[in-house]
Amino acid sequence: AQTIHQWPVAEIKAVGSPLSLGCTIKGKSSPNLYWYWQATGGTLQQLFYSITVGQVESVVQLNLSASRPKDDQFILSTEKLLLSHSGFYLCAWSWQYYAEQFFGPGTRLTVL
Amino acid sequence: GEQVEQRPPHLSVPEGDSAVIICTYTDSATAYFYWYKQEPGAGLQLLMSVFSNVDRKEEQGLTVLLNKKDKQLSLNLTAAHPGDSAVYFCAVGFNTGNYKYVFGAGTRLKVIA
Numbered sequence: 001a002q003t004i005h006q007w008p009v010a011e012i013k014a015v016g017s018p019l020s021l022g023c024t025i026k027g028k029s030s031p032n033l034y035w036y037w038q039a040t041g042g043t044l045q046q047l048f049y050s051i052t053v054g055q056v057e058s059v060v061q062l063n064l065s066a067s068r069p070k071d072d073q074f075i076l077s078t079e080k081l082l083l084s085h086s087g088f089y090l091c092a093w094s095w096q097y098y099a100e101q102f103f104g105p106g107t108r109l110t111v112l
Numbered sequence: 113g114e115q116v117e118q119r120p121p122h123l124s125v126p127e128g129d130s131a132v133i134i135c136t137y138t139d140s141a142t143a144y145f146y147w148y149k150q151e152p153g154a155g156l157q158l159l160m161s162v163f164s165n166v167d168r169k170e171e172q173g174l175t176v177l178l179n180k181k182d183k184q185l186s187l188n189l190t191a192a193h194p195g196d197s198a199v200y201f202c203a204v205g206f207n208t209g210n211y212k213y214v215f216g217a218g219t220r221l222k223v224i225a
Contacts (some may be wrong), residue, residue, distance in 0.1 A: 032211065043201065044156075044215040051211070059212060090155055098144045098205035101213065103155035 002027040006091050006104040013111055016080050021107050023074040023091030031093040033074040034101060035066055038088040050074060086111045114138055114206040118216025126224050131189040133219045135202035138183070144205035145178060147187045149198045150218075156201065159187070192223045 003026045013019060025031050035047040046059045048066040056066045063082060067075045074091055088108055092101040118135045125131045143164050148156040162169050162176050162185070169176045175188040185204075189196055202216040 034211075034213070043217045044203075046213055049211045057211070059210075092156075097211065098207060100144075100146055100158050100161040101203075102158060103148075105155045106153075108153070 004093060004104040006107050008107060010108040013081050015083055015111055019078050019081050021076040021089055023104055025072045025093050030071060034092040035076050036090040081111045083111050114214050116202060116204050116214045116216045118202055118219060120219060122220050124222045124224060125192050127193055128191055131192050131221055133187045133200055135185045135216045136183055137204050143207040145185050146203040148201045151198045194223045194225050197221055197223045
């Protein structure tokens with residue numbers, strides 16, 4: 001069975017500080033990977049997707065970047081956090097183009 | 113661009129009643145439709161997936177209807193119970209070649225015992 005793990009569970013960071021969030025998928029080779037952002041009480045906004053190692057496409061610009069250093073790992077980062085980055089970050093995977101997505105437990109980010 | 117509108121934003125139903133959530137999408141080579149459930153502080157749980165060649169799908173107390181003429185997708189929870197209380201999202205995979213999924217705004221369902 002496939003499992004998806006996100007780290008950390010929660011972060012409290014200062015404005016202007018750097019950030020790195022991670023996501024790992026086990027039990028599935030070459031998954032499509034996605035990052036989403038969810039404002040408190042809001043809907044999901046797709047940020048990035050990756051279909052293979054080293055290749056990441058941006059869907060919306062939020063002063064964030066993403067990388068896929070390994071087949072099973074997806075990283076979301078920024079060098080300088082903004083207040084508007086606060087929210088819930090979700091990683092997801094799918095087994096093929098437009099197949100159903102499976103979500104990780106999420107990371108709660110609070111920027112002060 | 114591709115859009116998905118979801119209604120109602122809030123829904124309260126007595127235990128045992130049905131709850132219906134509706135999403136309307138823009139026409140854009142749409143192919144895949146999904147319903148998710150999110151409990152507080154958690155990720156999204158996939159409830160059902162429906163492809164565009166399906167009009168109706170039933171699973172474990174859930175019914176999904178796809179009306180392609182009106183570009184409408186609905187989720188019906190029959191005989192809702194308090195454990196169904198959560199936020200529900202529809203999602204559409206628009207087949208435009210950019211792996212884009214668009215989510216509805218969500219419906220906060222409360223089932224009253």
